[in-house]
Amino acid sequence: MKVCILLFCCMLGVQVVCAQPEETINEIEQAYPAYREASLTHRRFKHADILPLVQRLQQAAAVEVRELGTSIEGRAIYQIRVGSGPVKVLLWSQMHGDESTATMALFDLLNFFTAEDEFTAWKKEVLTKVSVYLIPMLNPDGAQRFTRRNRLGVDLNRDALRLQSPEARILKAARDRLQADFGFNLHDQGRVYAAGRSPQSATISVLAPAYNYEKDVNEVRANAMKLIALMNRRLQGLIPGRVGRYNDDFEPRAFGDNIQKWGTSTILIESGGAPGDREKQTIRKVNFVAILTGIHAIANGLYEDEQLEEYERIPFNERLLFDLLIRQATIELLDREYLVDIAINQWEVNDSSPQGFHFNGQVVEWGDLSPFYGYEEIDASGMTAEAGKLYPRRLKNAKALYKLDAQQLIQQGYTHIRMKKLPDPLPDTPFVLLDKQARYQPELRLGSAAHLLLKRNGEVVKVIKNGFVVWEKE
Numbered sequence: 001m002k003v004c005i006l007l008f009c010c011m012l013g014v015q016v017v018c019a020q021p022e023e024t025i026n027e028i029e030q031a032y033p034a035y036r037e038a039s040l041t042h043r044r045f046k047h048a049d050i051l052p053l054v055q056r057l058q059q060a061a062a063v064e065v066r067e068l069g070t071s072i073e074g075r076a077i078y079q080i081r082v083g084s085g086p087v088k089v090l091l092w093s094q095m096h097g098d099e100s101t102a103t104m105a106l107f108d109l110l111n112f113f114t115a116e117d118e119f120t121a122w123k124k125e126v127l128t129k130v131s132v133y134l135i136p137m138l139n140p141d142g143a144q145r146f147t148r149r150n151r152l153g154v155d156l157n158r159d160a161l162r163l164q165s166p167e168a169r170i171l172k173a174a175r176d177r178l179q180a181d182f183g184f185n186l187h188d189q190g191r192v193y194a195a196g197r198s199p200q201s202a203t204i205s206v207l208a209p210a211y212n213y214e215k216d217v218n219e220v221r222a223n224a225m226k227l228i229a230l231m232n233r234r235l236q237g238l239i240p241g242r243v244g245r246y247n248d249d250f251e252p253r254a255f256g257d258n259i260q261k262w263g264t265s266t267i268l269i270e271s272g273g274a275p276g277d278r279e280k281q282t283i284r285k286v287n288f289v290a291i292l293t294g295i296h297a298i299a300n301g302l303y304e305d306e307q308l309e310e311y312e313r314i315p316f317n318e319r320l321l322f323d324l325l326i327r328q329a330t331i332e333l334l335d336r337e338y339l340v341d342i343a344i345n346q347w348e349v350n351d352s353s354p355q356g357f358h359f360n361g362q363v364v365e366w367g368d369l370s371p372f373y374g375y376e377e378i379d380a381s382g383m384t385a386e387a388g389k390l391y392p393r394r395l396k397n398a399k400a401l402y403k404l405d406a407q408q409l410i411q412q413g414y415t416h417i418r419m420k421k422l423p424d425p426l427p428d429t430p431f432v433l434l435d436k437q438a439r440y441q442p443e444l445r446l447g448s449a450a451h452l453l454l455k456r457n458g459e460v461v462k463v464i465k466n467g468f469v470v471w472e473k474e
Ligand SMILES: [Zn+2]
Pocket: 096, 099, 187, 188
């Protein structure tokens, strides 16, 4: 009995010692809304949107802001330092201009580190052990257009050796000047990836990039792997089953691979897809917690005893997801019926509208798609899928449109309506509105626009317009 009690106490003791940092990060996670940078609300913010944030940080005590240089079009790229410890951590985000999730998280982290609050003592302790250098938005010209590449049209992540872009030279110089112990290479990945062979999207993918074709593991890379193993445990609490491992093939021109090679333990974080989070505001918070967990673990050497096997157990990314997957639909071709699954992606197309983009729904694959999954799925067993018809009358204006009996038109198989002039703003309607010139394509095939009807026993039960279900029979 005595032994049992003693053992119990020891276990309790161990738990208390181990749980403390974990608990603090849990508390910080609870307090996250206070640190969330309120001026950044969606992914398409620009360099001009982060300038006031950088200026504010220039006024903050214990923060050092340094202009490292400018992009091809002359936009300033900044390095922001917090902490004064001997271990150096370098984080850079948005080298691909349309990958902005982590940039938001970096400003949230800076808000956290500069706030005076109940975590001040905790932060002070961490920041006496590490110096954290953040380079948010490494590719501001790409961010301006929300494109991957820079103004030269070069992928900065293939310019680590040739260094033709000023943005690439800035990152290389920062790494070399600091000789950082740890590096966080922060990106976004497409929504197509699942975490292993599963229907769960890889909301976060991680990687300790290889530094040679043989994918050898030296101490530098091993430390990155161990840190990822530790971070993954916390991530599993936030997004269970939604952490993937990025392709670990060596890419000789990439920054992550080379920075690992140059002696900085490098951690790649890719923000992927999550159901219902197009603007990645939840994923942004997950980034915040993951990076903070990493910085805290680096400060206290908590990663050192982690097992490499824990890292190896993280399932690889699998390209298995579509935005909408319609399973087992029947289509008709030359008077015969065929069974197909229909995969639809809702592509984002940049435009000059206030939100900066519109969707372009497209049938991207079809046939037997049984190994794949959809963010949304429709079981169309016993249903036929077909393209809708063009309403025979041309309408004058939105008023004429509202006069129509939509339910009746849908049941008659109409999906498209031609208008003299497209109303502005476009009305909320289940019909595809065409202006004078727009072509009506009455086809449902691989590659076609994702406008279609699903029918059961000849009755329309769902209307899909531009890749989205816009009408359902009650
Ligand atoms: Zn990227």
